[in-house]
Amino acid sequence: MRILVVNPNTTASMTATIGACAARVTDAEVVAVNPSMGPASIESHYDEALAVPGLLAEIGRGERDGAQGTVVACFGDPGLDAAREIAIGPVVGIAEAAMHVATLLGRTFAVVTTLSRTIGTAHDLVSRYGFTDRCVAIRACDIPVLDLELPGSDARRVVTELCREVVERDGADVVVLGCAGMADFCAEVSATIGVPVVDGVAAAVKLVESLIALGLTTSRRDEYAPPPAKPYSGPLQPFERRVGPVPVGSI
CATH class of the missing domain: 3.40.50.12500 (Rossmann fold)
Known part of the structure; x- marks a missing residue:
């Protein structure tokens, strides 16, 4: 295959x-x-x-x-x-894969994405895929995509803390990472915040x-x-x- x-x-x-x-x-x-x-x-x-x-x-x-x-x-x-x-x-x-999988793991999910200007697109996708009543928050870390992989970048810490925030403040059972460039963060973030974190690539x-x-x-x-x-x-x-x-x- x-x-x-x-x-x-x-x-x-x-x-x-x-x-x-x-x-x-x-x-x-x-x-x-x-x-x-x-x-x-x-x-x-x-x-x-x-x-x-x-x-x-x-x-x-x-x-x-x-x-x-x-x-x-x-x-x-x-x-x-x-x-x-x-x-x-x-x-x-x-995005569609991550959202569908997230709904199999909890009642609610939140999306943590890159720039705030992409939040509207994420909302549109949540609506398109039929999960408006399941998505409790979409938050942006305001880190440009290409900065996610810069040596010495603070991206992992910032993304992790934002993921923790949507769990504690917004009540998300599951977190969806809203950028393919975050794929390498997934297991680390999940282990740190204690809830399932879904990487859309996987x-x-x-x-x-x-x-x-x-x-x-x-x-x-x-x-x-x-x-x-x-x-x-x-x-x-x-x-x-x-x-x-x-x-x-x-x-």
Whole structure:
């Protein structure tokens, strides 16, 4: 079994950390990649929009190379619907995976994310996935994504204390880490604060692994049918649709 884990930003060191965290929870072959084009981190709607073409190209390439399922390793779940349209195998975003898993572990959960400007997106995802009545708080540590892995960074302590706060003040039974760059913190934070802490990367890998084992993938009825063939122009011409379930281009 081969699982593709796509970090939609272009920071290779973060991809390596994400890939290592994914590999620890599965016996499947994990292939962790990032696009060669796009933002270095995803911290705005603009970043997210411009990350999607590279993400889709990597999914097409990964499936041609034998991947049987895909994880979108960014907490905003960018391009998830488009990815499901083009991918043959199942595609799971780390935010949806983490939230679903959190509801299996307690009555309530809270999300601890990076910058405050991403809180609105997290609220939108909570609503989309149907967990508005289960999510008691979304808090930001206000540490930029790329600063999470800086040598000497205080990120782990800050994230841990914020996780403790949402448990003690907001009544969260479970904490969801709201950034793929926090994946390496998970076990340490959980041991410190004494409640389950869910890393979306690990959760998504296990869900994709299960869907592959069950022989299940995205329904092709209506909305998630392959997008209709049509001309594309300019720099996006390599993404033009022809016959088949994956992008023709290999940007």
